[in-house]
Amino acid sequence: xxxxxxxxxxxxxxxxxxxxxxxxxxxxxxxxxxxxxxxxxxxxxxxxxxxxxxxxxxxxxxxxxxxxxxxxxxxxxxxxxxxxxxxxxxxxxxxxxxxxxxxxxxxx
Numbered sequence: 001x002x003x004x005x006x007x008x009x010x011x012x013x014x015x016x017x018x019x020x021x022x023x024x025x026x027x028x029x030x031x032x033x034x035x036x037x038x039x040x041x042x043x044x045x046x047x048x049x050x051x052x053x054x055x056x057x058x059x060x061x062x063x064x065x066x067x068x069x070x071x072x073x074x075x076x077x078x079x080x081x082x083x084x085x086x087x088x089x090x091x092x093x094x095x096x097x098x099x100x101x102x103x104x105x106x107x108x
Contacts, residue, residue, distance in 0.1 A: 002029045005083035006049075007074070009057050009090050011038035018089070022047045034077055052077060 004025055008014045014022075014035065025031045026048030033044055034052045045051050056070040078086070 002084040004029050004085045005032045005081055006087045008035040011035055011040040015040035015043055022049055032081060
């Protein structure tokens with residue numbers, strides 16, 4: 001069983017467009033969702049995923065200090081979970097996540 005971490009900036013898009021993927025992944029894997037709390041989180045949990053609230057994630061964030069706080073929060077959770085696979089859902093998270101993963105791999 002693999003541990004999969006999905007990072008997204010909102011629950012609506014994740015539920016609308018990726019619920020089938022999450023359903024399939026949870027059949028044979030431990031799936032964690034790292035995203036801000038929203039109205040569809042309960043539906044995502046009902047699919048079998050585990051939820052980790054990320055209050056620092058903003059959809060349209062442009063503040064580099066807040067981004068640094070977000071990266072530290074990501075690092076803490078990635079180190080804690082030790083996922084086998086990390087999926088990021090939007091372009092800004094792909095960029096931020098790739099930078100962080102390079103750092104975490106180097107310093108683990």
